[in-house]
Amino acid sequence: MKTKNEIAFAAITAKYIGASNCRGSRIKVTSQRGSKTYPYPHELSGSAVFAYAASLYLGSIKKDDLKQYGENAEGWGELSDFSHGVLPSGEHVFVRG
Numbered sequence: 001m002k003t004k005n006e007i008a009f010a011a012i013t014a015k016y017i018g019a020s021n022c023r024g025s026r027i028k029v030t031s032q033r034g035s036k037t038y039p040y041p042h043e044l045s046g047s048a049v050f051a052y053a054a055s056l057y058l059g060s061i062k063k064d065d066l067k068q069y070g071e072n073a074e075g076w077g078e079l080s081d082f083s084h085g086v087l088p089s090g091e092h093v094f095v096r097g
Contacts (some may be wrong), residue, residue: 010076012057012094013087014050016040027053033061047084050092055079 001050010031017026017037025040027050038053061076 010096013091014053029053029057029067036060051079054093054094
């Protein structure tokens with residue numbers, strides 16, 4: 001596992017997953033650490049939906065690191081440390097580096 005000083009680049013992608021017969025709309029967030037899916041926050045709109053899901057994801061990474069290592073081992077920082085853009089596919093990307 002890399003330490004805070006070894007991470008030079010981090011990226012998080014977030015994409016919309018439409019409702020199915022069994023589940024409501026969701027946002028899937030992915031990084032080098034894996035992926036998680038969150039219910040679509042209908043009280044938000046636009047880019048705020050994806051930023052909210054990405055911040056939940058960052059919080060879960062930090063919680064996992066704190067539990068396992070006693071600190072934010074990979075130094076992911078806060079979502080405000082990331083630049084945000086949208087790919088032609090519609091995926092939202094948050095990049096720090």
